[in-house]
Amino acid sequence: MKKVLFVFMFALLAIGVQAQQGSKAIMPKLGYQTEFERLGLGVEGRYFLTNNIRIAPGLTFLVPNNNITGLDVDINVHYVFPIEGVQGLALYPFVGGAMLNNRISVSGVSASDTSFGINIGAGGQYDITDNGYLNFEFKYTFVEHQDPAYFMLGYGIRF
Template sequence: MKKLVFLVLLAIVSLGASAQTKGGESSVGFTIGGGFDHVDNATLGIDYRYCIFDNFRINPGLTYHVKNEGLSSWAIDLNANYVFSLNDWFGFYPLAGLDLSFWKISGDHDSANFTRFGANIGLGAEFYATDNLTIGAEFKYLGVKDFDRPMLGFRIGYNF
C-alpha cells in the first residue's frame, strides 16, 4: 500500500512542467535572508540558474553575510537543483552543492581572515508569478568548519 501511495504522489508531482524548468532556460535573481548561528547575519546575494535538462539546473551564486558582532563573509556557491513542478505556477526542489567562503572576524584591536570550503544541502520552493518573474524561498544548511549555519533566503528572479 505504501508503494502505491508513493507512486501516486510521484505521478502527481511529475504532472505539468512550467517554462522556468525547461532545458536551456535561465534565471537571474536577487536574494535577501539570514544566516543563523551563534552570530546571526543578514544575507544579500545574487545568483544565476541554468536548466541543463528539464527540471535539472545548476545554480551558481554570490552571497554576502552582512557584518554583525564582528563577523562577515563572502560566499561563492555552486548548487544543483532538481525541480518538482506541481503545476504551472508552483514548484519545489532539493538542493545540494559546494561553498567557498571568505570569513572575516574583526575585534577591537585585531582581526582574522579565514577561507573555508564547505557544502550546502537544503530545500526550496518557487512561485512562477509570470513567465518572466519567479518568487521563492530557500532553506539550506551550510556545512563549513567553524562557521556551520542554517540559512533562510527569499528570492526574486527574472526568467529568460
C-alpha cells in the same frame, strides 16, 4: 476517449517541461544566516541543463554583526519538479559546494578564515508573471567548526 485525453494531457506536460531546458534566470535574494546571526544579501544565477536539473551558482554578502563580515560563494544542483494541480508552483531539493569567508575586525586588527563545505537544502518557487517568480530556500552547509543554516527569499527573473 480516455486514451485521447491521456495523450493530450501528456503532450501538454511535455511541451511545458521542454520549455524549461536551456532557460536562464538571475535572482537577487535576501535572507538570514543562523551561525553568526547575520543578514544576507546575494545574487544567484540559474541555468537548466535538462528538463528538471539546473545549476545555480551564487554569491552572498553577510552584513557585519559582532565585527564579523562574511562572503559566501556556492554552486548547487537543483532537481526541480512542478506540483500538479497548482499552476506555477515548483519545489526542489539540492546539493552543492560552498566556500565561506569570514573576516573579523576589532580595534583595527583583522583576521580572516576561508572554509569549504557541502550544501544541502530545499526550496520552492511560485510564478508571479511569465518571466518572474518568488523563491524561498532553506540551506544547511556542512563546514568544520561551523553550523550555518540559511533562510533566503528571492525574486527570480527569467531571460
